[in-house]
Amino acid sequence: MGTKTLGNHALAYLLTKGEEMTTGTLTVGVWYYVKAKATSESVLPVDIGLPFPAATALVLATGDKVLPLTKKMLGFARGKNLSNSKNVQDSTTDSDEGQQSNLSDGVIATSGSISGYNEIPAANSAQLDIIAMFTPVLSDVTGTISVKEVTTPICLLMLDWTARRLKASGxxxxxxAEIDILPVIFTSKNTDSDHGSVKGFNCDFTATASDDDGCKKAHYIGTYYFPSTP
Structure with a gap:
């Protein structure tokens, strides 16, 4: 019997890319995107543009380039939705004898949404990053106001469907593990507040082929890795 999961097992994160690495050893359990691979000496397990979790302390070969990823959890989230579709064109002719025939151009469209309850966003939180994609954010710290201007970045989103499958601590x-990582543009944000209900916070996103560093989407099925404890 296959392993099943519940909706509350999933966690959503915005991913931040660290400094590009060209030498050294990878940290077990950290996710990386591959930017370049050595011609033959590389031990990186995936092609250029794809992410992977370091299962062992791999040593980069000359010519390898990777971007380490850190996670910022979308703590407001409850519902996570991810949808994929392909365009289909009706190609029916008389020779199909009354049965519809279809052709597809193979172009895959990916979109989704994250919904939940509003948390007053902390400084540098992932929720605040999303708010600033739609309106300038003024943050007052002991009388000093900083302004976060509106931007429209391509973000890296992680949907970890199995994060809390066995326990709340992770x-x-x-x-x-079953995890989606994808470059997305957040296309809408909605907050709602009614008597007798908790204020909601919801956002929609559309995936794009890759971001400015060539990072593409991927669906990971495997296991979780963590550094060994002495």
Missing amino acids: PSAGDV
Whole structure:
């Protein structure tokens, strides 16, 4: 019987890229995007443009380039939705004898939404990053106001469908993992507040082929990795 999950097992994160690495050893459990690979000496497990979690302390070869990723959880989230579709054109002719025939151009459209309850956003939180994609944000710290201007970045989004499958504190090394990582543009943000209900916070996104560093989407099925404890 296959492993099943519940909706509250999933967590959503915005991913931040660290400094490009061209030498050194990868940290077990950290996710990386591959920017370049050595011609033959590379031990990186995926092609250029794809992400992977470091299962071992891999040593970069000359010519390898990777971007380490850090996670900022979207703590307001409850519902996570991800949808993929392909365009289909009706190609029916008389020779199809009354049965519809279709052709597809193979172009995949990916979109989704994250919905939940509003949390007054903390400084540098992922929720604040999303708000600033739609309106200038004024942050007052002891009388000094900083302004976060509106931007429209391509963000890296992680939907970890199995993060809390076994326990609320998160997975352990070797637990089954199912994770989506994709470059997205947030296309809408909605907040709502009614008597007798908790204020909502919802956003929609559309995926794009890659971001400015060539990072593409991927669906990961495997296990979680963490550094060994002495």
